[in-house]
Amino acid sequence: MSLAARFGREDSTNQMETTVPTTKRKTTATRRAKANSTDAIEILMNDHREVEKMFKAFEKLRKGNGDDEAKRELVDRACAALTVHTQIEEEIFYPATRGVLRDAELGEEALVEHGSVKELIAKLEKLQPGEELYDATFTVISEYVKHHVQEEEKKMFPQIRKADVDLDALGAEMKQRKDELEEENGPIEAGSEGSATTNMGRNSGQAHRRTAH
Ligand SMILES: [Fe+2]
Numbered sequence: 467m468s469l470a471a472r473f474g475r476e477d478s479t480n481q482m483e484t485t486v487p488t489t490k491r492k493t494t495a496t497r498r499a500k501a502n503s504t505d506a507i508e509i510l511m512n513d514h515r516e517v518e519k520m521f522k523a524f525e526k527l528r529k530g531n532g533d534d535e536a537k538r539e540l541v542d543r544a545c546a547a548l549t550v551h552t553q554i555e556e557e558i559f560y561p562a563t564r565g566v567l568r569d570a571e572l573g574e575e576a577l578v579e580h581g582s583v584k585e586l587i588a589k590l591e592k593l594q595p596g597e598e599l600y601d602a603t604f605t606v607i608s609e610y611v612k613h614h615v616q617e618e619e620k621k622m623f624p625q626i627r628k629a630d631v632d633l634d635a636l637g638a639e640m641k642q643r644k645d646e647l648e649e650e651n652g653p654i655e656a657g658s659e660g661s662a663t664t665n666m667g668r669n670s671g672q673a674h675r676r677t678a679h
């Protein structure tokens with residue numbers, strides 16, 4: 467199953483189509499158009515919204531004492547999504563846009579923030595739901611990511627948007643790489659010990675494979 471399928475994008479879209487009134491259909495269509503965009507920044511922002519949904523769902527499970535299997539399935543999907551997202555940023559988006567950033571330190575800070583999230587994901591891989599620090603570790607990951615997303619969307623992306631960057635060409639390349647990575651990841655079976663570790667570990671060693679564009 468693709469990561470997109472695991473995120474439930476297709477399912478939620480279909481459900482909305484059958485139940486929403488006409489005015490909301492327009493919104494759905496607009497969202498779908500954005501989801502199909504090859505604009506590099508829109509691709510990244512769509513990913514941000516998807517993981518934010520997963521963070522909210524985890525909070526609900528945590529508050530409602532949700533069962534461990536549901537937590538693991540959600541956490542695995544979120545970590546896999548974050549791993550692919552950070553990888554396409556590091557391999558393609560950041561190198562291609564570094565030169566146009568007015569604040570050069572934004573790019574470096576982003577890499578440090580990615581590093582912190584990766585370390586926490588690696589720690590989480592060694593824990594099981596129900597174990598001490600499992601929930602707390604994922605919550606801290608979500609807090610770090612939310613901060614990082616703000617930095618990207620409020621500071622980095624506007625600077626890139628103003629510059630002369632072919633965001634459609636860049637996005638097309640990112641989309642292709644994302645598909646490859648999602649294909650390589652393969653299915654993450656909920657509850658099977660170590661499966662997410664294997665998938666995420668495979669990815670994390672590949673960061674910075676492409677260094678210049
Ligand atoms: Fe991002």
Ligand SMILES: [Fe+2]
Binds near residue numbers: 552555576580614618
């Ligand atoms: Fe990022």
